[in-house]
Amino acid sequence: MGELSLRPLTVHDEAQARVAHEELAADGFGFLLAQRREEGAAPESWAEYVARLEDQRHGRRLDPGFVPASFLVAEVDGVIVGRASVRHELNEFLAVWGGHIGYGVRPAYRRRGHATAILRGCLALCADLGIERALVTCDLDNTASAATIERCGGVLDPDLPVAEATEAVSAKRRYWVPTA
Numbered sequence: 001m002g003e004l005s006l007r008p009l010t011v012h013d014e015a016q017a018r019v020a021h022e023e024l025a026a027d028g029f030g031f032l033l034a035q036r037r038e039e040g041a042a043p044e045s046w047a048e049y050v051a052r053l054e055d056q057r058h059g060r061r062l063d064p065g066f067v068p069a070s071f072l073v074a075e076v077d078g079v080i081v082g083r084a085s086v087r088h089e090l091n092e093f094l095a096v097w098g099g100h101i102g103y104g105v106r107p108a109y110r111r112r113g114h115a116t117a118i119l120r121g122c123l124a125l126c127a128d129l130g131i132e133r134a135l136v137t138c139d140l141d142n143t144a145s146a147a148t149i150e151r152c153g154g155v156l157d158p159d160l161p162v163a164e165a166t167e168a169v170s171a172k173r174r175y176w177v178p179t180a
Contacts, residue, residue, distance in 0.1 A: 099135035127179035
């Protein structure tokens, strides 16, 4: 098996990305970010979606409540095995619930070290962005993700180790992870 690489989504990834999205939707996890649909207009095309993600990476034309962020796919031997979102800064919501990094691995590719490789790659990107320690959260009952975060040096937030559930968001463990 080849080495995992993280890269931006491209127009050529549509078929694989949509399959991955359906697979992870069964777990209650969205692989893709929501595509825009203007009132009375057709949904954005895949090319427009990819261009919007590129704009978001550069902090251009951000939707309200969004911060600059890099949406990346994790690829091994030409197969998309997972994805990650690296938020370049935290807003009020991300500071409690979402953190700097979110990631997911497709069910067929789990338990192979991909989550750890994805998180380590994201931590390196955070370091390049000048973030010294990244906030990484996971659902309270997601022991696999908690173990991955701890394996990468994550320490529960001493001030707010768990963010309690709301109607919109499940309870989260909150970890600070060094990026260097």
